[in-house]
Amino acid sequence: MPRPGPDAELRPADLHASLSDPLLEVMNFLNEVTLRYPEAISFGPGRPYDGFFEVDRIGGYLDTYTRHLEQDLGRSPEEVRTALFQYGRTNGQIHDLVARTIAHDDGIHTDPSAVVVTVGCQEAMLLVLRALIAGPDDVLLVTDPGYVGITGAARLLDAATVPVPEDATGLDLDALRATVRELRARGKRPRAVYVIPDFANPSGASMPTEKRHALLDLAAEEDLLLLEDNPYGFFSRTGEQRPTLKSLDTRHRVIYFGSFAKTCFPGARVGYVIADQPVIGENGERTLLADELSKIKSMVTVNTPAIAQAAIGGMLLAHGCRLRDANKDLIEFYRGNMEALLAALARHLPQDRWGVRWNVPDGGFFLVLTLPFAADNAFLEESARDHGVIWTPMSYFYLGDGGERQLRLSASYLTPERIEEGVRRLAAHIIQRITRGQ
Amino acid sequence: MPRPGPDAELRPADLHASLSDPLLEVMNFLNEVTLRYPEAISFGPGRPYDGFFEVDRIGGYLDTYTRHLEQDLGRSPEEVRTALFQYGRTNGQIHDLVARTIAHDDGIHTDPSAVVVTVGCQEAMLLVLRALIAGPDDVLLVTDPGYVGITGAARLLDAATVPVPEDATGLDLDALRATVRELRARGKRPRAVYVIPDFANPSGASMPTEKRHALLDLAAEEDLLLLEDNPYGFFSRTGEQRPTLKSLDTRHRVIYFGSFAKTCFPGARVGYVIADQPVIGENGERTLLADELSKIKSMVTVNTPAIAQAAIGGMLLAHGCRLRDANKDLIEFYRGNMEALLAALARHLPQDRWGVRWNVPDGGFFLVLTLPFAADNAFLEESARDHGVIWTPMSYFYLGDGGERQLRLSASYLTPERIEEGVRRLAAHIIQRITRGQ
Incomplete structure (x- = not known):
């Protein structure tokens, strides 16, 4: 027997404003691109490397x-x-x-x-x-x-x-x-x-x-x-x-x-x-x-x-x-990854030419690459679809304007070989875009 | 070398209002009384019984x-x-x-x-x-x-x-x-x-x-x-x-x-x-x-x-x-505890005399006992100190007034023997207070 009264339906405007804030969707967006292009090399998430971990422990x-x-x-x-x-x-x-x-x-x-x-x-x-x-x-x-x-x-x-x-x-x-x-x-x-x-x-x-x-x-x-x-x-x-x-x-x-x-x-x-x-x-x-x-x-x-x-x-x-x-091996692993990332960038992209540049972090998981054009969602989508490489637009991390021409690269959980290949793909995409525009 | 500038000091008025709300202190208060009178039988927390649990599992x-x-x-x-x-x-x-x-x-x-x-x-x-x-x-x-x-x-x-x-x-x-x-x-x-x-x-x-x-x-x-x-x-x-x-x-x-x-x-x-x-x-x-x-x-x-x-x-x-x-034994245990609580109350206190009464829950962990006088912090402190029994004032659970003469009893994690003894102590305290006042 159907009961009287309507189904509950909610509208975003009825829910807390944080839920309509793009900020809260950043991590979900990255996950979603990663799911759509599972074969892409991802410099997106700052995931820890898990190769040293054993479930039995x-x-x-x-x-x-x-x-x-x-x-x-x-x-x-x-x-x-x-x-x-x-x-x-x-x-x-x-x-x-x-x-x-x-x-x-x-x-x-x-x-x-x-x-x-x-x-x-x-x-x-x-x-x-x-x-x-x-x-x-x-x-x-x-x-x-x-x-x-x-x-x-x-x-x-x-x-x-x-x-x-x-x-x-x-x-x-x-x-x-x-x-x-x-x-x-x-x-x-x-x-x-x-x-x-x-x-x-x-x-x-x-x-x-x-x-x-x-x-x-x-x-x-x-x-x-x-x-x-x-x-x-x-x-x-x-x-x-x-x-x-x-x-x-x-x-x-x-x-x-x-x-x-x-x-x-x-x-x-x-x-x-x-x-x-x-x-x-x-x-x-x-x-x-x-x-x-x-x-x-x-x-x-x-x-x-x-x-x-x-x-x-x-x-x-x-x-x-x-x-x-206890983290000696892991510290060495992350050190090696950041070095590999820096070396790959130097190999495949011209530092300071065309407005391309990157910082040289003293450690950690992240590095920022600056481009002469917008590193936006459209360019990210192209990167993933046409070049098999994923990264994070830096604009996600600014409260207002900022970072429009920058992207974040994380090399924390990749191997040096994947880092090299990922940077090669990304560099090809960047250079293609720059030279096409010239 | 001491550095300039003062030590950080915070005042409750500088912190979020929830921290000064007595509501948030209820659980802490119960813990604190329990710590001060560790020998008391506590009908306070709704803790699950852990006797059936084995760490090795x-x-x-x-x-x-x-x-x-x-x-x-x-x-x-x-x-x-x-x-x-x-x-x-x-x-x-x-x-x-x-x-x-x-x-x-x-x-x-x-x-x-x-x-x-x-x-x-x-x-x-x-x-x-x-x-x-x-x-x-x-x-x-x-x-x-x-x-x-x-x-x-x-x-x-x-x-x-x-x-x-x-x-x-x-x-x-x-x-x-x-x-x-x-x-x-x-x-x-x-x-x-x-x-x-x-x-x-x-x-x-x-x-x-x-x-x-x-x-x-x-x-x-x-x-x-x-x-x-x-x-x-x-x-x-x-x-x-x-x-x-x-x-x-x-x-x-x-x-x-x-x-x-x-x-x-x-x-x-x-x-x-x-x-x-x-x-x-x-x-x-x-x-x-x-x-x-x-x-x-x-x-x-x-x-x-x-x-x-x-x-x-x-x-x-x-x-x-x-x-x-999977919970058959535990269901039986809690059922037995609630029956033991009801039986002990009936044995040691006169239902409906002097304004003393309690409800008969169909299950769960909790029962409410109504007294002819205030079941407040002072009476709780006396219960714990002089009679070795702890319970929760019902007034804690009202948003405004209410429950001033009531207390909550939880029998979830006690044994039937402790329940009997705890109710005996509580009843003695209640009857002492009633008859002293007459």
Whole structure:
């Protein structure tokens, strides 16, 4: 018997504005082109290389973590069962192992109580933005070009984002200071600046050490927080390791985002945030920002899956909480890939001729190639269809105009042979377009 | 050398208002009392019983899932590695197994493309609210008393929530219709109603089947969506199984939230939402609400951890995608616990004397006890400290006033012996208070 009343039908205009924002479709578009041209060589996604990973090891990591609970922490079998089976501590159960690891690897010394273990770094960004963006005058500053994950999270919360330009050494500090003052003059409250100091996504830029000190000073002078995201810090091409902002932070100015997606494996979706900022209540009672984030996390994911934490915890323990050593082969692999990409570009394209040029990142996954014409969706479609090569338009990563003639190349998960062939195809397409126009 | 500029210090007033909302502190308060009185018998949390769970089985479930990928789906070793190791499909990789399971267990027949696999049901609620609450006039209706997770998620998004009272058979439909019309008259847009039709948290109320049909009709007539949450549906005390709203839904009125926390294990944090509502674009192009949720999820957790999905997927496969059968012992356990709770109450307290009374839920984890005096934090503290028993004030679950003389008892993870002893202690405390006052 049919029931009265109409079928539910929704219109995009009835749904939250973020869903009609092209920003949220960037990653989906890339996936979609990749699906349509599965044979194309893709410089699109910043996927980690998985060739060193063996599925069989997951069980071993779980065992290592279980033994740690039993032998190192003296937990009873019932307590071990609860740790793996039940709901757990909102801010995570491997926070102490995370604190130990970043002390070894990144020079960051923090109390485990300031660590929030999250479902990937993405959740960490959402939690921090939710805590800091309290009203319509609050503004998040982001590098322009910038990472889609942070601007996307801001869109979900209707949080205003204001771009700050980058130069070859990352964030432009003069522009940052001017932007902050101009926002304040307009009654806005700049809360924090999102930055990837090492091998940024998408630009590949890195901040020199002195600029890091200057940024920390600027943050203190202008009363800003710095949101430091460091997914690629291990993967130096040159061997040089610069100090993280957080390791230089003596004034609680830095909220530090970390991820095990690139240094362990993405399938666990375990990330974290260090939020050691004091929060001082009306009666002088002190908590940490991490404690406040816990309240938000309890309404987002309740807690990070125990089984995922156990796998990552076991992996950390198996390597003595020293991931930099554990990643030696992977660091070498990514170094080799970036070198291969640079060499292939030099072989197949003329640097600085016809307006073609590219930057030479000190490490990481990404490089930016500048063309004398628009690197837009139409050119991407042609690249994939006619030349079998995929990349990302840089314009996707700008909040307003910018990057129209640039594209991002990621070489993280390809082999050197595929990189060479992919660049050969891309160069042929570019040169064909240039010479056809002459 | 000390650097210039002050330390970062935050004030609660600078942070998002949700952090100062007592609602978000409810769960933390319970934890805190429990930590201070670890010897007390706690009827507080709705924790699943974990006595049937064996840690060793996790490896077996992962193997089962891996074999399924290899043998049933014909995946190569490299593809299996990618499935467990890499970032994955935003809406999940066990969506087909979930669809098969709810067809068997809950009479819900849905295309797997309408399933979004989430980090617990909590993430699912956040995604749906973010999609539906598009502006300041949009309102979520919630049962009063109601589940803290949905109102908490609404707070994070600054979404207005309006209470609709419950009676002994769940949501009061006349009040719902009146509230919807009154909101519309005030220029508001009621978007959806959150409801737990089976063994509600916190009230224990269940909707009769005829009322379910009437609610579906009302939703069509008033153009509402129903957010059906069904964490406890298996756990009938009487053996009677009522149809889910979703299984009766012929008009895409129901968005269905499911969870494996109670039927598999909470440590995986795997839940899901069925969102089969058509979304019709300006040019007539059709997507599903699930596709829209995917865009939001990519900015919340990117995807649900592959390793957690693999564990649950393996568990579903191991039981032929029939969890109701797999949960036979657990269903019996919870049934026994609710009977033990009812029997203990009848033994130690006079139903309907002095204004003491309790409801008799048809199943689930929760029961409400009404007292002739305030069941407030002070009485809770006394209960824990002087009588060694913990429970939850019902006032926590009301959006405004309500429940001041009521408390929620959960008997889900205790043994019948502990339930008997806990009720004896609680009854002694209650009777002491009543007779002292006489």
